[in-house]
Amino acid sequence: MKGAKSRKNQEQMLNMELSDIRREYIQGGLRRKDLNENPFGQFDFWLKQAIEANISDPTAMTIATVDQDGQPFQRIVLLKNSGEDGFIFYTNLGSRKANHIQHNNKVSVHFPWHMLERQVHITGRAEKLSAMENFKYFTSRPKDSQIAAIASHQSSRISARGILESKFLELKKKFSQGEVPVPSFWGGYRIIPESFEFWQGGEHRLHDRFLYTKSSHEWLIERLAP
Known part of the structure; x- marks a missing residue:
């Protein structure tokens, strides 16, 4: 009984601490006149600034997909190329x-x-x-990354990390003197954008949000309320 009461008190204290976490956004706003008419140009500009700011993993992006039951899933992947033809990432x-x-x-x-x-x-x-396209990128990767792509059957269940490490070492020995072949179960995807939203934090939670949507052969830009 005491243990349950203690856990409840700890949960209440944690919830109070979480609700108190807040900060002001003070780095500046985003105005319509400052936007690039092309969302790809605006994205490239912001990505360049993120890289120059030395933030951790500026190319990391969360990608959301939906299963056949309508259940959404999210995970983080790395952007490997971007341009007006789309955004590229690789996976199993x-x-x-x-x-x-x-x-x-x-x-x-x-x-x-x-x-x-x-x-x-x-x-x-x-x-x-x-x-x-898969071959060109795969052969540009470090050899250990190539081997890891073969060793790991992503999302499959394994009983212990040691199994994965043993497979990696086995393959590393096998390909020590030769090239690593591109596995048939590995490749990339290009995401063809249909909308972009750019969000910039603002004081007093008055954030700036701009939505680009494709209409025929041009992009429409609208400001959204925060």
């Missing part, structure tokens, strides 16, 4: 995210650049890259 083609995309290629990605008090949210559809 047998992973949970890949299975979701096979049945529903609608996805959303989120870049949380907290240090700059910025966020970017993108919605769109994911399409598989060509074998040549």
Whole structure:
């Protein structure tokens, strides 16, 4: 009984502490006149600033997919290329995210650049890259990363980490003198954006949000209330 009461008190104290966590956003606002008319240009500008600010993992993005039951899932992947043809990331083609995309290629990605008090949210559809695109990127990776891609059947259940490490060491020995082949179950996706939202923190929680949506052959820009 005492243990249950103690846990309840600890939970109440933690909840009070969480509700008290807040800060002001003071790094400046975002105005319509400052925006690039092209969302890809605006994204490139912000990404460049995030890299120059030396924030941790500026290319890390959360990608959300939905399973066949409508259950959303999120995980963090790394952006490996971006341009007006889309945003590229790589993964195991047998992973949970890949299975979701096979049945529903609608996805959303989120870049949380907290240090700059910025966020970017993108919605769109994911399409598989060509074998040549996969080969070109795979062969540019460090050899240990290539081997790890083969050793790990992403999202499959394993009983212990030691199994994964043993497989990695076995493959490392096998390919010590030769090239690592591109595994058939590994590849990339290109996300074709359909909307962009740029968020900049503002004082008194009056944040600045701008939404780009595609209309025919141009992008419409609208300000959203925070």
